[in-house]
Amino acid sequence: MASSASSLRYTLIALASVLTAPAAFAHAHLTQQNPAANAQVSASPQALTMTFSEGIEPAFSGATLTGPKQEQIKTGKATRNEQDKKQLIIPLAQSLDAGTYTVDWHVVSVDGHKTKGHYTFSVK
Ligand SMILES: [Cu+2]
Known part of the structure; x- marks a missing residue:
């Protein structure tokens, strides 16, 4: 009895991971950014990528940028x-003074799913 209950449990766990994995992979996760997260740059960047x-x-x-x-x-x-359709x-519009800046980003991937996040960088 105990062994069949536990094998059913493993089957359900395996099934759940199969059903949820493809959607998770399809979401747009931030993999790289410039200026990099937690970076300290010496010159004001002309764009965020x-x-x-x-x-x-x-x-x-898009993203919002909040200053020091x-x-x-x-x-x-x-x-x-x-x-590169993966790059935003x-x-x-203005040069950045010294200080720490926060980027709050939000994107919709081509599959229609929304993701968002934030990171910071500093200007010397
Ligand atoms: Cu997705």
Whole structure:
């Protein structure tokens, strides 16, 4: 009795992982960014670039940039790299003073799923 109950339990666990894994893989996760997360850069960047694990929809994707005084930094319109549909580019409309900046990003991947996250970087 005990062994058949436990084998049923393992079957259900295996089935659950098979059913949930493909959706999890299809989501756009942030894999790389420039300036890099936790980086300290010496010059103000001209754009933020973020590379995801899946293609993204630029019309529904973007980021906000918050400065060292908790101020909102003006950014240009988010666009997708024409050569790489996994890469989002956000031009900066102003140069950044020294301090720590937080990027709050949100994207919709080509499969229609939403993901979001945040990271920080510093300007010397
Ligand atoms: Cu997905």
